[in-house]
Amino acid sequence: MRGVEYAELEAFLAVARERSFRRAADALAVSPSAISHTVRALEARLGARLVNRTTRSVSLTEAGQRLHDGLAPAFADIKGAVQEIATGAAAPSGLVRLTVPRVAAQMVLAPILGSFLASFPKVRLEVTVDDALVDSVADGFDAGIRLADQVRRDMDAVAVSGSLRGVVVSSPAYLAAHGIPGSPDDLHRFRWLNYRQPFSGRLLPWEFVRGSETVALSLDGPLASNDPDLLIAATLDGAGLAYLTEATVADHLATGRLLRVLDDWCPTFPGWQLYFPKGRHIAPALKALIGFLSQPSR
Known part of the structure; x- marks a missing residue:
């Protein structure tokens, strides 16, 4: 893959994740016009419209959603692998995006947030509290917490509470x-x-x-x-x-x-489980959270 192709795909994923050209531009530290031009170039190269744009909203077309679903996990693996090599034995760092229901947020996360963030000061958590059964991969989450019988079979999971x-x-x-x-x-x-x-x-x-x-x-x-x-x-x-x-x-x-x-x-x-895509690279920051939550004392 050439560098320009990687940049196009990265820009598209940022727009898909943020649902906004401006927020995607902020995330990639470029101008909104540059993001717009890059996504249009990708659409022209693929011969398919990927994004629906209005003055008020940005959404993915059917083709855009298929491309996103195929790309997002691969890009996460690439970034995680690069980060792990780059940091070596350094402390885990980076962002972990979680989707959790309200009760799990109170029971599982709230009691450990202070000690976890103090133990891993370079890790940032972004927690979306949502009782709906969201598609964690399609919605750009690194992991989620759900009851054991709600975790899909294509996910790995570890227990983070007792019965x-x-x-x-x-x-x-x-x-x-x-x-x-x-x-x-x-x-x-x-x-x-x-x-x-x-x-x-x-x-x-x-x-x-x-x-x-x-x-x-x-x-x-x-x-x-x-x-x-x-x-x-x-x-x-x-x-x-x-x-x-x-x-x-x-x-x-x-x-x-x-x-x-x-x-x-x-x-x-059965109690709460933290789940994440099976067979995918696990970034050091997520590994740290998994280890912290799955300790027997918790």
């Missing part, structure tokens, strides 16, 4: 007024505060296991949201019962502001 546990909780005032369910069959008498899954649009079923019995229930209630914090706030305010991850309400359980019900029916499930 998680579901828990049904409510406020003492609500339970005093409405009673306490003795089994999942009793739940139809109570008000449900439901979590709506962003990636499917469906309400999260309430799943219960006791011995050989397995029950999965779905019931409309007065509130549904894709924000766990809002559901917790409504539960604290006495609006009903919520089915949540135990770790997200541990403090409220410890202080008695929330109480467990059906505790012997609540199952555990």
Whole structure:
């Protein structure tokens, strides 16, 4: 590949990543007009329009998306390999872009950010919090965190938490007024505060296991949201019962502001995993994060 061809492809990837010629120009330290000219030259050489441009937005054409999906991983491998050789035994450095859901950001990343950034001062993290199941490679992320059963098979993954546990909780005032369910069959008498899954649009079923019995229930209630914090706030305010991850309400359980019900029916499930493309070069900065998060003590 000639130098001019590499420059054209690098400019195109920057525009695809930033969705802006100006921001792409800033990232590559060139002028917006130079970026525009370079991308047009690439389009002319390939005989295909790659980018749709308007005064307000920049998007990829179908051909542009195919080119991006094929190029982005290869360019990441090239840059990672060059960086690793250039730095040698030097401390890991560079940018790591992560996509994580809100709960994982709170449970996995928030507790270690200070110590990780202090341990690796040349590493920069850019964390996008998004509960949707994004395509991490197509969207330009180096890695992501998801529940084990949500990680695609074409990804490598390492566990970054122990097993998680579901828990049904409510406020003492609500339970005093409405009673306490003795089994999942009793739940139809109570008000449900439901979590709506962003990636499917469906309400999260309430799943219960006791011995050989397995029950999965779905019931409309007065509130549904894709924000766990809002559901917790409504539960604290006495609006009903919520089915949540135990770790997200541990403090409220410890202080008695929330109480467990059906505790012997609540199952555990595999925890969070950090995932990244299988068989690809792993940059030193990402290696450092993987090692830090996967330590047994975490």
